[in-house]
Amino acid sequence: MSLTNEITEKERAIIKKNYRQLLTSCNPMMEEQDVELIRKALNITVGSEQDLTRNEAGELKVIESLEVALIVVNELGLSRVAVIGALLYDAILEGTIVNEEIEKLFGSQVAIITRGLVKVGELYNKGTSIKNDNFRKLLLTFAEDIRVVLLIIANRLRTMRSLALYNDEDQQRISSEVGYLYAPMAHRLGLYNIKSEMEDLVMKFTNREMYSFIAKKLNETKRARDKYIKEFIQPLEDKLSQLGLQFEIKGRTKTIHSIYNKLKKQNTDFENVYDLFAIRVILESELEKEKAECWQVYSIVTDKYQPNPSRLRDWISVPKSNGYESLHTTVLGPEQKWVEVQIRTNRMNEVAEKGLAAHWKYKGQKGEKGMDEWLANVREILENPELNAVDFIDDFKLDLYDEEVFVFTPKGDLRRLKKGATLLDFAFEIHSEVGRKCVGGRINNKNVSIKYVLKNGDHVDIQTANNQEPKKDWLKVVVTSKAKSKLKQALRDIEFKEAEIGREMLVRRLKNWKFELTDQLLNQLVKKFAYKTVQDFMRAIAIDKIEFARIKDFITQSEKKDEENIEVEKERSAENFIASNDELPDDDVLMIDRSLTHVDYKLAKCCNPIFGDEIFGFVAAMGGIKIHRKSCPNAVDMQTKFGYRIVKADWTSGADTSYQATLKVTGVDDIGIVTNISQVISKEMKVKIRSMSIDSHEGVFEGTLTVFVDNTSSLATLIKKIKNVKGVYTVSRVGA
Incomplete structure (x- = not known):
């Protein structure tokens, strides 16, 4: 590796240390020629042109690449292809090497990964936002190869770990993106450790005060918590040892983010939250004995401590689609405190911590089936051209944080759906036409409606009718992203046909009145009759919601008068806007971007910011700027969906306002x-x-x-x- 004098001695030491760690980590799982390829990839990355390339935080990109590669090996359990892809990512973006050379030097698999990473990089350079169709392309790139997803997650995790080096604006932007998309995606891929760390780090930079409060409380109560865990574990260790089982028992404190969610959900103080930790029993079991020994441990735990039957979760008999296997129960421990106990084997624990990569390691290609089904579903949603960006991301996210229900088709095939899925969801899962024409079904040979919520083990038979058509209120019945996407498409098809009929009726009637349907006239009609879109207006005509006599009366009125009325209405709205700000502070209390003056603003009612809060401005659709707290419940949503409308905001000093x-x-x-x-x-x-x-x-x-x-x-x-x-x-x- 050639390092120029421009690199500091500290940076040189970090590069060498990370490089040695990477070779050590890769050694057990790779052949000698694989290690040589990693050396070659790193030399390309560190080549003389790359020495001075730094990221937004001022760090050398080669250090970033090495640390991402270490995450790929140590925390994701991936091997040669993904490691080389991580190392070459910046080199190919900088143009040091082209994809054709990568394929020649490292093989087609590495080339596929780097090609996907380059697409992702290009889309981010365009300022990708979920309001932009580029975001759809970004996720479609993800869905082409699961390793692209894993590498980007590794990159985002590494960025979050060093986020303190970034400026405040970048911290908010990156945190919002990670919290909104990548933490849920890590959860969906079974990467629970990474998901939890991401959520904690997001909270650290978006809700600093609460994060620090919980962290301080956890530190203060650590000694008492450790003592309690030791007392809880001791009798279990004694009993398991007597039975000759090979095991390890760990006490794990729950994440700051999950504790914060409990505080909000239970509306209580920190001292009143008892389940701050979980106990994990990890067995060293042979594959054929795993299930029996896990249930044996469950029996021992529940003999010693009273279980809560409603909190039993059996993901050993039927694992989650991402490969997760574990037995969860909640028991009443000493001092009448509820304690969560997780029971699993070493193999199951590795799958739980490293997700898909570990699952494939143990199960071979069979383990990919569930994820392939999910990716196929994602592609189906992404490739729907009619779905707008906001609907799309809402549907996509439905498939990220999910619990599952398992049901059977009439032929006995097992199907997985989101927990809470209905009979109608199942119909769309079978086929979109089956969903469109569904009138009900039979569950375990009993007739049920489309609203029936599926339960584990149900045998489902769908009933259809040719004259059935989808209805808008069905959107309240379905919960899965696939069903929502298919149903919205079906409703759009129906609405489009009705709108076409309405247009033909209107054109014909206007012709009789000696009028022509122009865009200007059409827009005025849509406004006059208070419809959101032209299509909605045309549909209203088709289904006789609007009388043609009213349309004729409107058309005969003066267009000038109509425009004057619109202007009067605008002035009235402006007066109301100003009047609503009577109690707000004067303009000199807030600085917007430190350069704007005489800007209309008001304090957001959702979070009521006050002097001293960390704040930001949000450009409202009706004009003016609304000031929100950075910890506002709506902040993440605004940052993610409407980042281009965020404006820096700060208080001036010495404000004298209530x-x-x-x-x-x-x-x-x-x-x-x-x-x-x-x-x-x-x-x-x-x-x-x-x-x-x-x-x-x-x-x-x-x-x-x-x-x-x-x-x-x-x-x-x-x-x-x-x-x-x-x-x-x-x-x-x-x-x-």
Whole structure:
């Protein structure tokens, strides 16, 4: 490897260290000629032209490539083809080597991977967004070869690990993308460790305050947690050892992201969340004894600790489509705390941690079947030209985070569907025409409607009728992406035919009235009758929702008068917009991009930002800019779907304005507690209350308070004061 003097000594040491680690990691799974090919790929990457190539964070790309390759080997369990692809990625993007040379030097398999990676790189250079059709092409490239997906996931993971080196804007953009797409995709591919790490890192950069809070709490409670795990495990270890089983028992703390989800879902404090960890029993079993020994361990665990039958999950008898196998149960441990226990073998554990690659290693080509079916389904959705970008990504994501249900066809074939799938989903799974004409079915020889929710083990027989047509309310019945995509297409086909009939009727009637159907007239008609699209308007004519007499009356009116009315309406909307901002701070309180002045803005009601919050601006469709907190529940969605409408925003210093904040308070429903809270707010803190609503149920009250505060510091003090009121359980800010 040739390194120029432009590289620092520290960087030189990192390159050498990573290179040695890569060769060591690759050695057990590769032949000598494979290692030579890796050396060759690295020499191409580090060639004299590449020394100074750096990424957006200022890191040498060769270091990035080596670290991605290490993830590919150590955390994904992939071998030569994927490793070489990871090393050559930047070299081929920089034009150091072309794909034809790669095929000649490294073979066709490596060339297929690098070709896919180049396509992905080109699409990202175009500023790919899910509002852009390039995003569809990006995922179609993914769907051509699963290793392209795995390599991009490895690249994104490595980027997230070094995200602190990037600027704040890039941190938000990359975090939003990873949280929205790549973490769910890692989950779908069985890469649970990577998925969990991605989610934690996304939270670290998008919700720093809560991330730090939970991390600090976990650190403070570590000693007590370790003691509890040891006490829980000890009797199980003794019993398993007596039976002569080879095993390892681990206590695993749950991720910060999953704990945060529990806090939100249960609306409770950290101290009240008991299931902060899971116990994992890993057996050293022979393949033919795996199932029996796992159930034997389950019996021992549930003999010692009382199980919750509703929380038993058997993914050993019927594994997930990504190869995941494990037995999960939740038991009541010491101190009456619920503890999750996972039981699996070493083989199952490797599959759980390394996903598809480990599954194929043990199962051979058979293991690819489930993923091939998923990729085929993805391709089917992607190649539907009628599906708009937002509908497409919503349908695509349905197939990422999923639990499964297993049912049988009349011939006894096993089919996997998303948990919660209905009979109608199953009909579309069989064939789109079967779905379109479905009128019901028979489950285990009993008649059921299209809304029937499938259960594991159901035998399903679909009934159809030639005169049946899809209906719009069917969209509320189906839950799988395939069914939604096919159903939307069927409905569009019907609507298109109806719209064509409506157009013919309108043209014929206009001709009788001596009028011509122009684009301008058509747009005016659509506006006048309040339809979203021309097609909707034409359909309304076809199904007699609009009387032709009304259309004629409108056409005979003056177009000028119509345009004047539209202008008046626009002015009225503008006046309403300005009027709605009466209580907002003056223009000098916020700086938008530090260069814009006299910009119409208002504070978003979904998160109610106040002075001191980290904020951003979002250009609204009706004009003006809405200011959101970076921790706003809608932030990720806006960043991902409408990144081009995001504007930097910051507070000016020394603002002297009151901001609206909403608090949720729970506590004992005692006489006087509401009065005590009000006194703390208005008298002790001198804070103005805008509104207060209180509900009580079974001795507990829940209240919503809207107050005006100066900044985040005064809000934090107020929350602390209210928490100190006797009888108050929790105080939390709404819209976090």
